[in-house]
Amino acid sequence: MNRTDQEQQFFEYMSQNYPIPPKLWQELKTVLEIKKIKKNRYLTAEQFDLHFILDGMIIKRIENESEPHEEVVDFISTNQLIYHIEKMDHSQFEADVDSTVILIRNSNLSKVLEKHPIFLNHLEHLFGEVLLRRSYRGKLIHLTARERILKFKEDYPEAYKYCSVNDKSSFLGMTAAYYSNINI
Incomplete structure (x- = not known):
């Protein structure tokens, strides 16, 4: 074949x-x-x-x-x-x-x-x-913003590395400015 x-x-x-x-x-x-x-x-x-x-x-x-x-x-x-x-x-x-x-x-x-x-x-x-x-986003509701970003980084490494801050922050339910201020 x-x-x-x-x-x-x-x-x-x-x-x-x-x-x-x-x-x-x-x-x-x-x-x-x-x-x-x-x-x-x-x-x-x-x-x-x-x-x-x-x-x-x-x-x-x-x-x-x-x-x-x-x-x-x-x-x-x-x-x-x-x-x-x-x-x-x-x-x-x-x-x-x-x-x-x-x-x-x-x-x-x-x-x-x-x-x-x-x-x-x-x-x-x-x-x-x-x-x-x-159903992934529902699992993030009770996490702090920092914990959400860390979980996202672990579970979506390609998106974390390559996608825009605006897209990542939108997905995680926060503003781009707030996302950028969190040190990971």
């Missing part, structure tokens, strides 16, 4: 928890769309499409009706997944650095599942990972 480096990375990640039978892999290869996203560009997809981040950093932002800016609610990095529900939660996904992603359209997900029901095991694992990551 010939695989590009990007396909191989996706295959290895997907195979960590459940084996991928050859026929399923052949079917998946026909629906994978590998895309390069430049820094500051937005990911586009239809509702319920799936993006898998091969490399880079994508920032999820939500419109804040009471503020003139968008709130950062997540940092999605290598080997993580985006399941597109932006129309429901008024969010958008912006590349913070040049990134490479795999897009699988919702219609293709349905076709693969119909032919290969075992693929549901893989999707359940991916969605479980998404839910764990998305």
